Amino acid sequence: MKEKYLTRHWNDIFSIVILVATAVLVIVVMTGLIKDRFASFTALVVIGGVGCGVSEWHSAVRFVRIGWGIRRRIRHPLTIAGNILGILALVLIIFTYYGRDIGFLTGYTNAFIVLAVLIFVLVGLNLRRNAV
Numbered sequence: 001m002k003e004k005y006l007t008r009h010w011n012d013i014f015s016i017v018i019l020v021a022t023a024v025l026v027i028v029v030m031t032g033l034i035k036d037r038f039a040s041f042t043a044l045v046v047i048g049g050v051g052c053g054v055s056e057w058h059s060a061v062r063f064v065r066i067g068w069g070i071r072r073r074i075r076h077p078l079t080i081a082g083n084i085l086g087i088l089a090l091v092l093i094i095f096t097y098y099g100r101d102i103g104f105l106t107g108y109t110n111a112f113i114v115l116a117v118l119i120f121v122l123v124g125l126n127l128r129r130n131a132v
Helices: 008-030 037-065 070-075 077-097 108-130
Strands: none
Touching (some): 037 108
């Protein structure tokens, strides 16, 4: 029973749900319906964290089932790109919460936009990696 939920199809659906949730949050924040930048940035961090964690776990379980070894998964170019972008997102989150400025990223407003773009790119990479 549990095996049928570990397919590429379900991982794609989950990725699209994360993409839609991120898009809705970005639209709501950019239209000014939510004024609290800290709360909106924190919501985006939670959405991205849940999406990343579940998608990576799901992909790892699926790749084991289809016979991909750990070396093949780690060396996949989309996995490497996703890991680099994930590290950049974590650095952005940490610096933003601690009030440090990273070039043009000053405050929650600019960091929100950059993090949203990173999440969109990571979801796209996940969808493309699932096609393998």
